[in-house]
Amino acid sequence: MLRDSVAMFSVAPMMDWTDTHCRYFMRQLSPSALLYTEMVTAAAIVHGDADRFLRFNEEEHPLALQLGGSDPDWMAEATAKAAGYNYDEININVGCPSDRVQSGQFGACLMASPALVAECVVAMQKETDIPITVKSRIGIDDSDDYAFLQAFIEPVAAAGCRRFVIHARIAILEGLSPKENRTVPPLNYERVYRLKRDYPELEIVINGGLASPQQVDAVLEHVDGAMIGRQAYHQPYLLAELEHHFNTAWEMPSREEIVERMLPYIDRQVADGTSLNRITRHMLGLFAGQPGARAWRRFISEHAHREGAGREVLINALNAMPAAA
Numbered sequence: 583m584l585r586d587s588v589a590m591f592s593v594a595p596m597m598d599w600t601d602t603h604c605r606y607f608m609r610q611l612s613p614s615a616l617l618y619t620e621m622v623t624a625a626a627i628v629h630g631d632a633d634r635f636l637r638f639n640e641e642e643h644p645l646a647l648q649l650g651g652s653d654p655d656w657m658a659e660a661t662a663k664a665a666g667y668n669y670d671e672i673n674i675n676v677g678c679p680s681d682r683v684q685s686g687q688f689g690a691c692l693m694a695s696p697a698l699v700a701e702c703v704v705a706m707q708k709e710t711d712i713p714i715t716v717k718s719r720i721g722i723d724d725s726d727d728y729a730f731l732q733a734f735i736e737p738v739a740a741a742g743c744r745r746f747v748i749h750a751r752i753a754i755l756e757g758l759s760p761k762e763n764r765t766v767p768p769l770n771y772e773r774v775y776r777l778k779r780d781y782p783e784l785e786i787v788i789n790g791g792l793a794s795p796q797q798v799d800a801v802l803e804h805v806d807g808a809m810i811g812r813q814a815y816h817q818p819y820l821l822a823e824l825e826h827h828f829n830t831a832w833e834m835p836s837r838e839e840i841v842e843r844m845l846p847y848i849d850r851q852v853a854d855g856t857s858l859n860r861i862t863r864h865m866l867g868l869f870a871g872q873p874g875a876r877a878w879r880r881f882i883s884e885h886a887h888r889e890g891a892g893r894e895v896l897i898n899a900l901n902a903m904p905a906a907a
């Protein structure tokens with residue numbers, strides 16, 4: 583069971599992207615990928631409508647909740663509430679560089695406060711036996727060396743965190759936007775590999791810039807798992823390719839079959855008042871790189887937001903594609 587073993591590949595937490603509809607769609611493409619929620623702040627769960635932030639479809643398992651925060655009491659309370667929803671993992675965000683997150687004293691700036699992250703891990707573990715994991719960078723600002731990464735990992739591991747997801751570039755906390763912080767600092771996989779060599783007892787998952795099964799194979803020579811973000815969102819069929827790559831007995835569904843599998847879900851959601859657009863916006867990349875991809879995107883973009891739009895939009899979008907005709 584996944585709780586006890588690391589997933590070979592996972593889809594990164596992405597704000598505004600990996601919502602429940604996106605995850606349901608991705609699950610059709612890969613039965614085994616570990617999926618992550620968008621980051622949810624501990625404050626939102628403690629003080630807000632927790633159920634709105636925490637509920638998900640059973641089909642989304644295996645699913646990790648990503649929490650943002652640094653107050654051990656709040657992180658513990660949010661964990662206690664989340665435990666009732668049966669997530670497969672709860673992950674602490676120590677990688678996000680945005681100003682909003684920094685002013686809340688969490689995200690990547692926490693790499694400079696390993697004792698506080700360790701305190702959060704301990705407080706959270708008291709509430710549940712769901713694994714508590716950490717997603718970080720390899721460094722921040724001028725702290726761009728292996729010793730800094732070690733000084734972060736060691737106390738957090740000593741607090742009981744066994745699994746670390748590491749985005750293999752530093753975060754620059756001032757002067758770069760979150761988007762630039764995902765492209766400008768160079769990737770340094772070697773530093774993550776070294777961590778696995780030096781701490782073989784830890785589960786190390788690498789993240790950043792992975793775009794193909796071959797690249798995933800290459801990193802898995804060195805670490806336990808690979809996390810994929812933007813490429814999985816923009817070209818989601820990669821998830822089916824990865825699933826098949828690791829589990830050749832699993833037959834890859836065609837892209838059209840994936841659309842078909844989404845139809846009953848879409849019917850239910852639309853009947854419950856969800857705008858079709860909120861689901862189909864995650865499906866725009868399904869045919870990326872294929873003939874007709876533009877027609878698919880364009881048809882959905884033009885029709886899915888309209889009042890009363892339902893499954894017929896997807897069927898007509900397939901028919902609008904030259905290759906499918």
Ligand SMILES: Cc1cc2nc3c(=O)[nH]c(=O)nc-3n(C[C@H](O)[C@H](O)[C@H](O)COP(=O)(O)O)c2cc1C
Binds near residue numbers: 598678764810
């Ligand atoms: C739109 C977007 C939103 C993101 N939101 C989060 C987030 O909520 N929490 C987090 O830890 N990382 C977040 N990230 C970073 C990704 O999880 C990942 O670390 C990063 O994109 C690098 O992986 P990639 O090169 O495979 O995309 C976000 C990235 C994108 C593109």
